[in-house]
Amino acid sequence: MIIQLDLQSEVPIYTQLVHQIIEGIAGGKLQPGEPLPSVRSLASDIGINLHTVNKAYTLLKHEGYIQVHRQKGVVVNPDGMPPVTQEFADRQHSELRPVIAEAICRGMSKDELLDIVDRLYTDIAPITPIAPIAPQGGEN
Amino acid sequence: MIIQLDLQSEVPIYTQLVHQIIEGIAGGKLQPGEPLPSVRSLASDIGINLHTVNKAYTLLKHEGYIQVHRQKGVVVNPDGMPPVTQEFADRQHSELRPVIAEAICRGMSKDELLDIVDRLYTDIAPITPIAPIAPQGGEN
Amino acid sequence: MIIQLDLQSEVPIYTQLVHQIIEGIAGGKLQPGEPLPSVRSLASDIGINLHTVNKAYTLLKHEGYIQVHRQKGVVVNPDGMPPVTQEFADRQHSELRPVIAEAICRGMSKDELLDIVDRLYTDIAPITPIAPIAPQGGEN
Amino acid sequence: MIIQLDLQSEVPIYTQLVHQIIEGIAGGKLQPGEPLPSVRSLASDIGINLHTVNKAYTLLKHEGYIQVHRQKGVVVNPDGMPPVTQEFADRQHSELRPVIAEAICRGMSKDELLDIVDRLYTDIAPITPIAPIAPQGGEN
DNA sequence: GTGGTCTAGACCACA
């Protein structure tokens, strides 16, 4: 998968990396169980520091998107993705509200906005999404 | 209008302030031409630093949401809101993409997501939005 | 509060720091809302790198023990401590099992072991412990 | 005895192996004098590296849990288990302290904690434990 | 002054 970073962006590099990888998973370019490049190789490939990649991987690990095996390296979580928790829903709303409010101010109708979200959704995930793991100790 | 800040949030206070005011405008609680509290009074009201309010107002002015007059003070832009520019659309997409990608990974269907956006839109703007000013130069 | 580190230990410094601070809270030496030293001052005080302190603080923040305010610095979570979640209970058991198994092998009776735990509990928290926050969005 | 490893755990595999074997002894599933599989066969049985098993066995030998003979192979120490030395007690305390401190912070009462330890003890060793060998030199 | 981010470089445990 190709990682596209904007080093001039206000968005921290490790955050961009996190976004790119999540988008890769959402789009099916990265399948559960699929290996990701090692911290060092990815860092040298995209020309950033090892610690920056590490920070991104650590975050993705904590959120349940990837697994880090001490020696085998990093893989997309083979047990599936984290589910929609209440915490996630809350965060999602607080991220969406400012974007929606701005759209409203600038005169974007609800239909226009929904259309944009619709198209972005399809653009990111042209195929059927991966089933998430059950919320708590499910049979998967 | 009541300003709600979360001082523990990772979102900078001035950004939260910007969001709150934009949401106030989007919801019709702040009408074009309506005066906003002075930098000083708002800062003391919500117990934050002058510079923080100043930074928020400066940003809102640059984006066209408010006008700052030497004597008359601060008002919601009476000429209407900034339009949907290409720049805004680009920024909006780059803000929406990570949110949507995460939703997809966690198994949220397009309909579920659209429903959330729909409900947030109505929650923020229960009334008809304000007409934006025409784009300065072309139909865009 | 006095921080005691063993730089020769196999336990990483940041882990020792985490343990020390949690023990300080458990013992009432660090009260909810009480400020902790800044990343930099603590690092220079105990003669370790700023990043090592940062890692400890970040961990404590994620687990809910402390809050990190961007400018005001670090405080023990004024809303109280994280509750006993299922995840915590599981981790606790997996940490206790090897310790208990070893004690059994070496001939320590259940009463002896319980006595040790009892005494350590009292040694760490001679006073009544702090009430934790309610599991999910409670009234606190 | 069945060995259960979690290859995703942060606990090193050799440590998990050590824990499993000690727990097997504590639970009476592995009796003093009883043979353990050879390094090679265990490694291939559970699909891990020879060196990893070797490291675990070496550690167990040094602590006195097992004996490794050139020809007879590996056996649970027929002379009994290592005793409760001062060194062991110290290590045990330093392992228990962080677990107990965390429990206290999260509002677990002493009785609740003792109950957990009690139940884990019985769960690990439903039968009477093996008598350890006498401490080598003094009543300790 | 405070934490956040990023880099460069080193050593170690693990497998």
Place this chain on the structure above:
DNA sequence: GTGGTCTAGACCACA
């Protein structure tokens, strides 16, 4: 070779 830990040092956003 892999990730984990630690250091030293720098620049920046925030308040």
